[in-house]
Amino acid sequence: xxxxxxxxxxxxxxxxxxxxxxxxxxxxxxxxxxxxxxxxxxxxxxxxxxxxxxxxxxxxxxxxxxxxxxxxxxxxxxxxxxxxxxxxxxxxxxxxxxxxxxxxxxxxxxxxxxxxxxxxxxxxxxxxxxxxxxxxxxxxxxxxxxxxxxxxxxxxxxxxxxxxxxxxxxxxxxxxxxxxxxxxxxxxxxxxxxxxxxxxxxxxxxxxxxxxxxxxxxxxxxxxxxxxxxxxxxxxxxxxxxxxxxxxxxxxxxxxxxxxxxxxxxxxxxxxxxxxxxxxxxxxxxxxxxxxxxxxxxxxxxxxxxxxxxxxxxxxxxxxxxxxxxxxxxxxxx
Numbered sequence: 001x002x003x004x005x006x007x008x009x010x011x012x013x014x015x016x017x018x019x020x021x022x023x024x025x026x027x028x029x030x031x032x033x034x035x036x037x038x039x040x041x042x043x044x045x046x047x048x049x050x051x052x053x054x055x056x057x058x059x060x061x062x063x064x065x066x067x068x069x070x071x072x073x074x075x076x077x078x079x080x081x082x083x084x085x086x087x088x089x090x091x092x093x094x095x096x097x098x099x100x101x102x103x104x105x106x107x108x109x110x111x112x113x114x115x116x117x118x119x120x121x122x123x124x125x126x127x128x129x130x131x132x133x134x135x136x137x138x139x140x141x142x143x144x145x146x147x148x149x150x151x152x153x154x155x156x157x158x159x160x161x162x163x164x165x166x167x168x169x170x171x172x173x174x175x176x177x178x179x180x181x182x183x184x185x186x187x188x189x190x191x192x193x194x195x196x197x198x199x200x201x202x203x204x205x206x207x208x209x210x211x212x213x214x215x216x217x218x219x220x221x222x223x224x225x226x227x228x229x230x231x232x233x234x235x236x237x238x239x240x241x242x243x244x245x246x247x248x249x250x251x252x253x254x255x256x257x258x259x260x261x262x263x264x265x266x267x268x269x270x271x272x273x274x275x276x277x278x279x280x281x282x283x284x285x286x287x288x289x290x291x292x293x294x295x296x297x298x299x300x301x302x303x304x305x306x307x308x309x310x311x312x313x314x315x316x317x318x319x320x321x322x323x324x325x326x327x328x329x330x331x332x333x334x
Contacts, residue, residue: 128213
């Protein structure tokens with residue numbers, strides 16, 4: 001009996017040792033990590049937190065995980081790590097699991113309190129990125145677009161592409177098309193018009209689950225002109241040039257044909273005074289008195305009138321071919 005009691009006593013002491021160690025390990029001695037959050041993009045999951053700053057040494061971190069189906073904390077290759085980020089559950093089969101994570105700071109025997117996250121399900125909480133636009137082929141009435149999904153195709157997943165497009169001047173009137181093809185065409189566009197578009201992915205996992213992704217940055221392209229319209233414009237240009245040449249040639253011909261009339265109209269002939277014109281019509285008429293200046297003394301001036309070649313009408317009108325000289329010997333010739 002004494003030996004049996006002693007043995008039970010020693011076993012009790014041995015069992016109490018680990019309990020005290022566990023209690024010491026869980027007692028908070030370091031500041032707990034802050035800003036603990038799960039980040040997930042295209043099913044790439046990671047837990048991130050702010051670093052814990054403590055004087056006297058470097059701090060490491062341990063992350064544990066448990067699922068709703070198996071309520072037991074287990075390590076996930078993030079034990080005593082120096083980084084403030086831990087990746088977890090990258091396999092496709094774990095995307096539907098409901099998981100909770102926790103992290104604590106450690107420095108030697110010192111530890112902090114655990115900080116837990118909210119329940120996380122990758123298929124519902126991940127962010128699907130925008131698709132990649134590989135190429136755009138522009139024609140007169142359409143845009144042929146080639147895209148790639150945000151991540152590689154996997155069994156059980158189907159991508160639907162939501163395409164929104166609009167004229168650059170009428171952004172409020174958007175049109176949409178939906179397709180499962182990675183090569184599709186936006187049809188019924190106007191010629192020589194600037195169109196913009198964005199593409200958004202919808203992930204279809206099963207009948208009751210759809211996850212809408214992010215949109216691409218708007219891209220704009222101007223449609224070209226069709227061959228028929230181009231030929232029509234060329235014909236119109238040639239016809240216009242031909243008509244212009246015809247009008248130019250016709251105008252030059254008219255100028256050449258009526259150059260005398262144009263010259264006459266542009267430079268009218270000089271006209272002589274009317275009294276000279278009447279005299280030249282009939283030189284025999286006695287207009288000498290009208291041509292003479294009666295206000296002056298006949299002795300002071302001499303007036304000579306020429307009527308043409310070999311004409312001396314003035315001499316015939318003078319009696320005896322006499323002429324008067326002024327005392328100052330000055331002459332007035334008209």
